[in-house]
Amino acid sequence: MLFDKLALEPLFEKIDELQPAFIDRLRRSIAIPSVSSDESLRPKVVEMAAFLVNELTTLGFADIQLKDLGKQPPPVNNPDLLLPPIVLARFGNDEKKKTVLVYGHYDVQPAGLEDGWASEPFEMTHDEQAGILYGRGSTDDKGPVMGWLNVVEAHNALGWELPVNLVVCFEGMEESGSLGLDGLIAREAKNYFKGVDAVCISDNYWLGTTKPVLTYGLRGCNYYQVLISGPGADLHSGIFGGVVAEPMTDLVQVLSLLVSSDGTILVPGIDEMVAKLTPEEDALYDDIDFSVDELQAALGSKTALYDNKKDILKHRWRYPSLSIHGVEGAFSGAGAKTVIPAKVTGKFSIRTVPDIDLAKLDLLVFAHVTKAFKQLNSKNQMKVELIHDGDYWKSDPFNESFTAASKATEHVWNVKPDFTREGGSIPITLTFEKELGTQVLLLPMGRGDDGAHSINEKLNVSNYINGCKTLGGYLHYYGQ
Amino acid sequence: MLFDKLALEPLFEKIDELQPAFIDRLRRSIAIPSVSSDESLRPKVVEMAAFLVNELTTLGFADIQLKDLGKQPPPVNNPDLLLPPIVLARFGNDEKKKTVLVYGHYDVQPAGLEDGWASEPFEMTHDEQAGILYGRGSTDDKGPVMGWLNVVEAHNALGWELPVNLVVCFEGMEESGSLGLDGLIAREAKNYFKGVDAVCISDNYWLGTTKPVLTYGLRGCNYYQVLISGPGADLHSGIFGGVVAEPMTDLVQVLSLLVSSDGTILVPGIDEMVAKLTPEEDALYDDIDFSVDELQAALGSKTALYDNKKDILKHRWRYPSLSIHGVEGAFSGAGAKTVIPAKVTGKFSIRTVPDIDLAKLDLLVFAHVTKAFKQLNSKNQMKVELIHDGDYWKSDPFNESFTAASKATEHVWNVKPDFTREGGSIPITLTFEKELGTQVLLLPMGRGDDGAHSINEKLNVSNYINGCKTLGGYLHYYGQ
Numbered sequence: 001m002l003f004d005k006l007a008l009e010p011l012f013e014k015i016d017e018l019q020p021a022f023i024d025r026l027r028r029s030i031a032i033p034s035v036s037s038d039e040s041l042r043p044k045v046v047e048m049a050a051f052l053v054n055e056l057t058t059l060g061f062a063d064i065q066l067k068d069l070g071k072q073p074p075p076v077n078n079p080d081l082l083l084p085p086i087v088l089a090r091f092g093n094d095e096k097k098k099t100v101l102v103y104g105h106y107d108v109q110p111a112g113l114e115d116g117w118a119s120e121p122f123e124m125t126h127d128e129q130a131g132i133l134y135g136r137g138s139t140d141d142k143g144p145v146m147g148w149l150n151v152v153e154a155h156n157a158l159g160w161e162l163p164v165n166l167v168v169c170f171e172g173m174e175e176s177g178s179l180g181l182d183g184l185i186a187r188e189a190k191n192y193f194k195g196v197d198a199v200c201i202s203d204n205y206w207l208g209t210t211k212p213v214l215t216y217g218l219r220g221c222n223y224y225q226v227l228i229s230g231p232g233a234d235l236h237s238g239i240f241g242g243v244v245a246e247p248m249t250d251l252v253q254v255l256s257l258l259v260s261s262d263g264t265i266l267v268p269g270i271d272e273m274v275a276k277l278t279p280e281e282d283a284l285y286d287d288i289d290f291s292v293d294e295l296q297a298a299l300g301s302k303t304a305l306y307d308n309k310k311d312i313l314k315h316r317w318r319y320p321s322l323s324i325h326g327v328e329g330a331f332s333g334a335g336a337k338t339v340i341p342a343k344v345t346g347k348f349s350i351r352t353v354p355d356i357d358l359a360k361l362d363l364l365v366f367a368h369v370t371k372a373f374k375q376l377n378s379k380n381q382m383k384v385e386l387i388h389d390g391d392y393w394k395s396d397p398f399n400e401s402f403t404a405a406s407k408a409t410e411h412v413w414n415v416k417p418d419f420t421r422e423g424g425s426i427p428i429t430l431t432f433e434k435e436l437g438t439q440v441l442l443l444p445m446g447r448g449d450d451g452a453h454s455i456n457e458k459l460n461v462s463n464y465i466n467g468c469k470t471l472g473g474y475l476h477y478y479g480q
Numbered sequence: 481m482l483f484d485k486l487a488l489e490p491l492f493e494k495i496d497e498l499q500p501a502f503i504d505r506l507r508r509s510i511a512i513p514s515v516s517s518d519e520s521l522r523p524k525v526v527e528m529a530a531f532l533v534n535e536l537t538t539l540g541f542a543d544i545q546l547k548d549l550g551k552q553p554p555p556v557n558n559p560d561l562l563l564p565p566i567v568l569a570r571f572g573n574d575e576k577k578k579t580v581l582v583y584g585h586y587d588v589q590p591a592g593l594e595d596g597w598a599s600e601p602f603e604m605t606h607d608e609q610a611g612i613l614y615g616r617g618s619t620d621d622k623g624p625v626m627g628w629l630n631v632v633e634a635h636n637a638l639g640w641e642l643p644v645n646l647v648v649c650f651e652g653m654e655e656s657g658s659l660g661l662d663g664l665i666a667r668e669a670k671n672y673f674k675g676v677d678a679v680c681i682s683d684n685y686w687l688g689t690t691k692p693v694l695t696y697g698l699r700g701c702n703y704y705q706v707l708i709s710g711p712g713a714d715l716h717s718g719i720f721g722g723v724v725a726e727p728m729t730d731l732v733q734v735l736s737l738l739v740s741s742d743g744t745i746l747v748p749g750i751d752e753m754v755a756k757l758t759p760e761e762d763a764l765y766d767d768i769d770f771s772v773d774e775l776q777a778a779l780g781s782k783t784a785l786y787d788n789k790k791d792i793l794k795h796r797w798r799y800p801s802l803s804i805h806g807v808e809g810a811f812s813g814a815g816a817k818t819v820i821p822a823k824v825t826g827k828f829s830i831r832t833v834p835d836i837d838l839a840k841l842d843l844l845v846f847a848h849v850t851k852a853f854k855q856l857n858s859k860n861q862m863k864v865e866l867i868h869d870g871d872y873w874k875s876d877p878f879n880e881s882f883t884a885a886s887k888a889t890e891h892v893w894n895v896k897p898d899f900t901r902e903g904g905s906i907p908i909t910l911t912f913e914k915e916l917g918t919q920v921l922l923l924p925m926g927r928g929d930d931g932a933h934s935i936n937e938k939l940n941v942s943n944y945i946n947g948c949k950t951l952g953g954y955l956h957y958y959g960q
Contacts, residue, residue, distance in 0.1 A: 037813070037814075037815035037816060037817060038813070038814075038815070039814070039815075077814065109817065109819075110813065110817060115714070116713070116714075176815060176816060177816065205719070219718065221717075221718065221818065223816045223818070225816075230779075230781050230783040231779045231780050231781045231783060232779065232780020232781055233596070233780055233931060233934050233935050233936065234595070234596075234933070234934045234935060235779070235933070235934055236904060236932050236933035236934065237701075237801070237803040237805070237829060237831065237933075238699065238701065238831060238902070238903045238904025238905055239685070239796070239902070239903050239904050239928070239932070240778075240779065240796075240903070241801035241802070241803045241829075241831050241903060242743055242785070242795040242796060242799060242800070242801030242831065242903065243743075243775065243784055243785055243786065243792050243795050243796050243801075243903075244779055244783055244784060244785060245741065245743075245783040245784075245785055246739075246743075246803060246804070248803070248804045248805070248806070249739050249740070249741055249743075249803075249804055250741050252732055252735040252736045252738075252804055253736050253740075253741060255732040255736075256732045256733050256735075256736035258732075259726075259729050260729070260733075260856075261725065261729055261730050261733060261856040261857065261858045262857070263722055263723075263725075263726075263729075295723065298720075299710075299711045299712065299715070299720065299724055300711050300712020300713055300822075301710050301711045301712055302859065303710040303711060303724055303725040303859040303860055304723055304724055304725075304859075305722070305723055305724060305725055305859075306723060312723050315722040315723045316719070316720075316722060316723050319722060320722070321717070321721035321722030321723075322721070323717040323721045323726060323728070323729075323818070323820050324726070324728040324729055324732055324810075325717070325728070325810065325811040325816075325817055325818065325819055325820075325821070326728070326807065326810030326811030326812050326817070326819075326821060327806065327807050327810060327812060328811075328812055328813065328814060330804075330805065330806030330807060330812070331805040331806030331808075331827060332806050332807060332808055332810070332812035333517075333518070333590065333808065334517075334519075334557065334808060335517040335518070335656065335867075336517060336656065336657070336703045336705075336805075336827065336829075336867045336868060337517060337589065337590060337805055337806070337827075337933075338701065338703070338803070338805065338829055338933060339805055339806075339933055339934070340803050340805075341805070341806065342780075347811060347816065347817070349717060349721075349816075349818055351717065351718060351721050351722065376740075376741040377741065377742070378741045379782065379783040379784075379785075380783055387815075387816045388816060422718070422719070423718045423719050423720070423721060423722065423723075424716060424718025424719050425718055448719070451713060452716050452719070453714070453715070453716035453717075453817075453818060453819055454713045454714040454715055454716060454819070455713050455714060456713065
């Protein structure tokens with residue numbers, strides 16, 4: 001162990017030395033607004049794939065492939081819209097070494113100054129005093145993706161071989177349901193991905209802001225929309241208010257029957273599918289380093305639904321939740337517009353946990369929404385549909401891969417990581433595990449307050465640089 | 481009577497002759513996106529005022545004034561935002577003639593191709609085969625405003641004097657609560673508007689699509705917003721779903737308690753303020769030329785709340801209605817975004833009728849919303865406020881001004897107009913009546929299916945040109 005630690009010092013020093021170049025790489029990647037959910041920005045997502053190909057080529061990766069995934073399935077505005085390609089590449093091909101596949105995504109959530117960002121979201125802002133890098137994708141997931149490239153660059157600069165064969169798989173649709181990725185993994189399991197021993201994904205966050213974690217469980221996410229339509233076009237509420245069935249009135253009624261203000265899901269039958277809490281599992285939550293204060297700080301408010309650590313962790317990790325995200329088609333601007341919207345679409349999603357059956361969940365949601373709408377006796381039309389889904393995942397935190405990551409983390413941060421689960425979903429975790437039959441490790445880089453999917457998304461410089469060291473260290477400990 | 485009809489023939493022929501110039505005037509006015517509710521477009525609203533000044537000057541109007549109304553009161557994003565000016569001008573100052581004040585507004589509702597317009601809303605499209613002019617403001621209210629200018633141009637071209645002294649009052653905030661206009665009318669009642677005998681407003685529509693109407697009643701409109709806020713910024717629903725009180729969950733609950741799908745307002749105490757329906761009033765609805773089919777055609781759907789003419793007319797004219805217009809701050813785009821919005825604002829309005837007391841209505845709404853939110857026991861913050869209001873109005877359809885308009889309409893269209901009320905609000909109607917102590921007449925130009933406030937707003941060429949004749953004819957019959 002002592003040997004390992006000393007052996008890694010040159011690598012860590014090189015990473016420190018290359019910090020300016022690594023920050024510049026992140027800056028260049030953030031400058032490309034690769035928003036996968038905005039069809040008009042699809043060319044930028046493709047541009048981001050080309051950016052990666054260029055970086056991989058320069059670093060000496062081999063067998064670089066852009067995997068075409070064909071057209072994006074409905075619902076889409078443009079029926080000919082192509083999915084962004086999946087970027088595959090490998091570094092090293094030594095049969096004596098283990099092979100690690102690292103996954104990341106190069107697409108990002110939407111962002112705009114009008115949402116309340118303090119600075120242009122697609123121009124990285126470096127607060128040198130605070131040591132923080134702001135920008136859309138900084139922590140989710142461009143920071144970690146650049147992290148893997150940085151690890152290779154540091155080895156190259158030292159003239160070192162990598163301790164493992166590295167295979168990278170970077171996708172461009174993670175924020176929009178990872179469309180096409182499942183199929184690709186299935187197709188490549190025995191081809192491009194043949195011989196992979198372990199999969200490492202860096203696409204989540206520490207639980208809090210001070211202690212590193214390794215993650216062995218994720219919630220899934222089923223995303224639904226309820227579309228209610230009536231009039232042929234938007235109407236003036238003065239002329240038609242009171243004489244027409246208003247879609248927005250119906251939608252609000254339906255949405256109000258999904259979840260109560262205390263977080264209780266009102267769709268019957270879901271609770272019954274959730275795995276019962278055992279005394280053993282209950283005890284696990286005692287030791288996690290986390291506090292209600294930390295949650296309130298991340299929230300920026302005192303609006304947590306629970307006042308104790310254990311309830312918070314359980315509701316984040318092992319119970320489902322339902323969020324209403326918004327309404328498409330209604331008036332959404334500032335000021336006052338006296339419109340009766342003709343067609344409105346409510347968006348909501350359910351975070352899933354063991355042992356919820358996704359197909360059964362869909363049926364329960366469809367039945368509940370259909371019944372709720374029917375009770376309204378409305379003359380409008382209603383359609384409820386699943387936009388995308390991804391199952392939950394739970395692994396063994398004591399396997400070989402987690403043990404290597406634990407050693408690397410402790411080496412870099414001088415503290416044993418907490419073993420945590422996550423509320424968010426990375427559906428592909430499960431797919432890799434099933435299709436490749438390998439261990440999957442979640443090794444986060446950013447902190448719990450990074451604001452992924454929110455305004456002013458950030459990554460601390462210390463997390464970025466120590467994160468690179470941890471990723472590199474993991475490859476060495478695992479490669480032994 | 482026979483004399484009058486013959487006497488007006490040259491005027492009507494001149495209007496026909498000038499049709500191309502009149503259509504071009506409308507085209508030029510539509511090209512200016514004078515959207516009063518969009519602060520960023522305020523310079524365009526001011527540009528539209530300048531356009532009017534130029535036209536009025538060219539036509540020989542005198543005493544042209546741009547009345548400064550100062551800063552726009554909160555809520556505004558820019559606290560220094562200036563209100564657009566009110567344009568005043570007069571044509572003729574003969575003490576032997578009566579004086580008619582004509583009011584119109586030069587601002588418009590928002591519009592964009594992304595709302596579903598078939599053509600660019602701020603470029604007028606002339607469908608010559610169908611005889612239809614498409615564009616934002618074509619019918620509401622740039623068509624009628626240009627109509628008054630056209631009447632003067634036709635008189636000038638004939639070398640005729642106007643039969644009355646004309647005073648014009650054109651405002652730029654009608655679509656945003658007519659801010660500042662009440663005060664201006666009060667200030668100018670004994671100054672610029674001194675000696676006005678009648679006010680004519682052309683800013684509403686026929687009930688249907690074939691028969692002209694004169695309008696003697698309007699509903700008012702109180703526009704409210706409910707703001708619910710919690711977290712300091714938008715959150716990722718994976719990380720925080722289930723552990724934070726979500727503002728959107730609360731908002732949906734509150735909005736669901738405002739109105740039911742059959743149109744019933746759920747705020748207690750409003751019904752009690754509505755004037756009781758007498759058998760005499762009930763009988764009035766028998767003779768109006770209107771059908772359920774006509775409504776369904778205007779709706780573009782079979783989603784009317786009532787299946788008979790009388791109920792429809794009553795709910796449009798003499799009963800209040802509540803419409804939910806949308807939500808500001810939530811996800812409103814296409815696709816799927818897994819956000820927990822931090823601050824959401826629900827927008828709704830109530831159309832008011834005799835004898836609803838506006839101040840009392842506000843108190844009832846505030847109390848109901850406050851109670852609804854309190855019942856949720858939410859940790860979020862809620863604020864409900866009035867954005868703008870305007871009272872209802874009801875006049876005597878047999879006075880001198882209505883009688884002149886009735887004769888002019890019959891002359892142009894060869895049919896006696898229906899006397900109707902309107903569901904929409906033109907709050908200023910009431911202010912003119914009170915402050916000037918004069919009769920106010922509503923003389924509409926467009927049809928019931930023109931799509932004011934909606935996509936593909938239009939004005940039929942026949943309505944535009946015959947509308948000019950009717951406006952001109954009204955001045956002659958009233959001037960006698």
